[in-house]
Amino acid sequence: MLSENRAVAALRVFLVVLFAILVVFQTLSLPGQFRHQAEVNPNDADLRWPATFVAAFVVLCIQVVVVATWQLLTMVKRDRIFTPAATFWVNLIIGAIGGVWLVVGTVFLLVVLNADDPGLPMVLLLLEVVITVLGLLLVVMRALLQRATTLHTDMEAVI
Template identity: 55%
Template sequence: MRKTYLAVTALRILLVVAFALLLLFQVMSLPGQFAHMAAESPQLAYLQWPLTVFSIVELLCVQAVIVSTWKLLTLVKHDRIFSRASLAWVDVIVWAVVAAWILLFGVFLFVGFNADDPGMPLLLFLFVVAGAVLGLLLVVLRAVLHQAITLRADMDEVI
C-alpha cells in the first residue's frame, strides 16, 4: 500500500507540473509562436488563427485527460477504483482522445492535400495511427474495467 501511495503522490506532482506547462503553452507560447510565424512568413499568415485554435483545443484535450487521471487517482487512493464512478472519468479520457484524434485527422487531411513534400504528411499519418491505437486501447481497457467492476459487485453480493 505504501508503494501505491508513493506512486500516486509522485504522479499527482507530475500531473500538476504537466497541467501548468500546458497552460503556459496555451496562453503564451503557442499564440506567440504562431503570431511570430505569421509576421515572418506573410504567405502563411492565414494559418495563424487555425493553428492557434487547433493547438489550444488539442491541449484542452490533454488537460481533460490530466484532470480525469487525477480523479481516477483519488478513487485509487480511496480503494474505489472498481466502482461506477471510475467509468465516467474513463469516458472523459476516451472522448478527449477521440476529439483530439478527429482534429489531428483533419489537419492530416489538410496538410496531405496541400503538401509538396511527403515528410510532414507521413509524420502526421504516424501520429494519426498512434492516436487511433491509443483510442482503441482505451476502449478495450474501459471494457476490462467494466468487467472488473461487475465482478467486484458480484463478489460484494456473495460476501
C-alpha cells in the same frame, strides 16, 4: 500498497507539472509562436488563427485527460475505482482522445492535399496512428474496468 501510494503521489506531482506547462503553452507559447510565424511568413498569415485554435483545442483535450486521470487516482487511493463512477472519467478520457484524433486527422488530410514534401504528412500519420492506438487501448481498458466492477460488486454481494 506502499509502492502503489508512492506511484500515485509521484504521478500526481507530474500531472500538476504537466498541467502547468500545458497552461503556459495554451496561453503564451503557442499563440506567440503562431503570431511570430504570421509576421515572418505573411503568405501564411491566414493560418495563424486556425492553427492557434487547433493547438489550443489539442492542449485543452490533454488537460481534460490530466484532470480525469487525477480523479481516477483519487478513486484508486480511496479504493473506489471499481464503481460505475470510474467509467465516467474513462469515457471522458476516451472522448478527449477522440477529439484529438478528429483534429489531427483533419489536419493530416489538409496537409496531404497540399503537401509537396512527404515529411510532415508522415509525422502526422504517425501521430494519428499513435492516437488511434491510445484510444483503442483505453476502450479495451474501459471494458476491463467494467468487468472488474461487475465482479467486485458481485463479490461484495456474496460477502
